[in-house]
Amino acid sequence: MPKIIKLVFLLYFCFNFSYAKGINTKVEQITKNLRCLICQGQSVYDSQSDFAISMKLVVKNMIDEGKKEKEIYDYLKSKYGEWIVYEPELNQNTFLLWLLPLILFIFGGLLIIRKVSIK
Template identity: 40%
Template structure:
């Protein structure tokens, strides 16, 4: 009976540890390493990335939601901590500007070619 009880407790603790690790990996894959060039926290081995991984794991064990963790990290490090941020209206010009400049350039090319003829 004791063996069965120890087995059940061990199985649940391993399952919980795997769940914490999976959530930590999921969150850190979406976080940018602010020290490394173009790497996520999950991929990086820098001291910054190790600290963030430890922080995320600790917050998961404290029963914080993913959104709570993201909100805290954004408040501390800014939007640049998010590897693939959601589309924001404040950056719409950055998406539209290249197309707009291309169209203006085409307009001036055609206008110039009409003046030459």
């Protein structure tokens, strides 16, 4: 049994990639992951509001300065709060968010193994 759990986790971390394909530049990639705070349910990238336009500039300038992706996110989070990023980081507030579905998946798997006789 532990082997299966290990395998599941291994698989999970192997494929733990962001599915942001077709993005050409870094600005796009980052602004698509930012919430436009004054819009309803739009990303900074998709929005043309004043806020979004200035945010795009901020991100662009920070990339030009040579900042890393994580530094940009950290800076924006410290300024606007966790709410601005679409991908919540794993911390004590969010570990259930990330782990609950996985726990349920393992639990479901155990239930099926109990139900099925292997012959």
